[in-house]
Amino acid sequence: MLTHERTFALIDCNSFYASCERVFRPDLARTPIVVLSNNDGCVIARSYDAKPFVKMGAPYYQIKDDLRRAGVVAFSSNYALYGDISERVMTIIESMVPALEVYSIDEAFADLTGVPGDLNQFGRDIRARLFKCTGIPVGVGIAQTKTLAKLANHTAKRLSHITGGVVDLSDPFKRDWTLRNTDVGEVWGVGKRMRAHLEGMGIKTAMDLARADPWTLRKNFSVVIEKTARELAGTACLELEDITPPKQEICCSRMFGARVTDIEPIKEAVATYTQRAAEKLRAQNSLCKKIRVSIRTGMFNPEEVKYANAALVELPYPTNDVRLMTKAATEAVNRLFRPGFKYSKAEVLLMDLRQPGEFTDDLFAHSQPSDAGKVMQVLDEINGRWGRGTLRSASVPSAPEWAMRRDLMSSSYTTRLDQLWTVKAT
Structure with missing residues (x-):
């Protein structure tokens, strides 16, 4: 049936x-x-x-x-x-x-x-x-x-x-x-604060939420909670997303494996994070117009001096060219770096993302050369076939000293030929 x-x-x-x-x-x-x-x-x-x-x-x-x-x-x-x-x-x-x-x-x-x-x-x-x-x-x-x-x-x-x-x-x-x-706090989309508000209205279980008046929930909270209540009552309000919408921002951020005091390792880290963010950018067929670069020290050790700063970089035209993006991001580090601090983290955030043709610049504005797009396509094809990082910017090191610490990591059994799973005969 x-x-x-x-x-x-x-x-x-x-x-x-x-x-x-x-x-x-x-x-x-x-x-x-x-x-x-x-x-x-x-x-x-x-x-x-x-x-x-x-x-x-x-x-x-x-x-x-x-x-x-x-x-x-x-x-x-x-x-x-x-x-x-x-x-x-x-x-x-x-x-x-x-x-x-x-x-x-x-x-x-x-x-x-x-x-x-x-x-x-x-x-x-x-x-x-x-x-x-x-x-x-x-x-x-x-x-x-x-x-x-x-x-x-x-x-x-x-x-x-x-x-x-x-x-x-x-x-x-x-x-x-x-x-x-089922406690109302276990319902999808109901956080701790919302749970407290709902319990204050006498809504303590998922059944209570399903039987609540949807319009009252919408008035007191939001259309999201209204839809949640209707869905619990059996009325479908959420459909399957056949195509995932492109992200409006792309971030790559990592803690360093050890504190960094010199500017060059920070530039290497920013270049590395920019490369990864640019890969995600091209994967969703987007272009980027702005990059936000930030660095900071550790924020929880009372014995360390604190410092954090960020810079917003405007690119000359919407692009997915990692070469242009890396140059702009690493130059921003020169404006952010201050000697005498122990840095623990860097972040690269791609902003103002659009699909090709969505930017409305003036007639005489520069645009990404067609050759740059072809180069990026070849870059992604090589890395897709032979592994991420096979072809990369010269400013991205292969085994940096500042890389995050992963002393207990298992082998990459399915993604690296030199770490394939082996079975020993007994």
């Missing part, structure tokens, strides 16, 4: 970063895992069995001895590995559903309208295929709206010992039970 009623599914990877690390370390299948932020700073991901031992955001230097005693294994963030596995997961899901919206690196909405048969079983088929092909466990939530699908997914994970990782709220009885037993 075909399902003609509008139906969505949310497929969300379980503890994604930690799960990626486990894929190539079967010896850690029953070992708690945490993944750390840049420079091995704080815990940003935990496997389910690590949650009793560590809080999200805990500074690693404060808890590393406790983790070791508890048998918890820590990893530095391996973004290349996570990004590649995410792409594989999304490709498999896309091959199984009529339409897909990739919502983040570890979750996606699918349109299941018209999918024949038992949708609960279909959700289990998705889980089984993803685990077989990628090793990544997922939860699947199915419902008539995206907000309900998100809630179904949350319930599938929260009660995984009962649900098996799949919950279908198409059944009104299951939907109402879930709404009654």
Whole structure:
């Protein structure tokens, strides 16, 4: 039987970063895992069995001895590995559903309208295929709206010992039970402040929000909360985004692996971040007219002198040429740098982004030469085939001393030939 009623599914990877690390370390299948932020700073991901031992955001230097005693294994963030596995997961899901919206690196909405048969079983088929092909466990939530699908997914994970990782709220009885037993703060889009306001109105559960008057919510809060309430009541207000809109700003920012006191390493870092931001810019076929460059010292050590500054650079014409952008960004560092400080971070923010043809300059304004676009196309093709950084600006070093610290990083099993997974015979 075909399902003609509008139906969505949310497929969300379980503890994604930690799960990626486990894929190539079967010896850690029953070992708690945490993944750390840049420079091995704080815990940003935990496997389910690590949650009793560590809080999200805990500074690693404060808890590393406790983790070791508890048998918890820590990893530095391996973004290349996570990004590649995410792409594989999304490709498999896309091959199984009529339409897909990739919502983040570890979750996606699918349109299941018209999918024949038992949708609960279909959700289990998705889980089984993803685990077989990628090793990544997922939860699947199915419902008539995206907000309900998100809630179904949350319930599938929260009660995984009962649900098996799949919950279908198409059944009104299951939907109402879930709404009654879900705190309003767990609803997609309801933050801490909004939760406090809603509870002040007597709205404490998802069911209370679903039954609230939408127009009152819109008047007191916003159209977003109104749509959330309508979606919880079963009225679809949010559609799948077939095409992700281009970003209006692109940022690349990193903490240095160690404090920097000279200007040249800072220029290298800014050049490196500009190259990465320019790659993202060209990937969405945009041009940039302004760049904001900022540098700062550490802000939390009371014994260090504080300094932070930023400069806005106006480019001569809208461009995606990394050579022009790097020259402008590194020259800005000359205006920002002050000797005598220990710098900890630099940031490059691309602003005033438009698609080609959207800029309305005067008739005599300069525009990007066609040759520059061809050069950038060749640059991206080479780096796409042989790996990021194969061809780069001369001001971008291959192994800088200021690079962020990742002492606990696993191998790039799927993105580097020299780090392919090997299996030893016993």
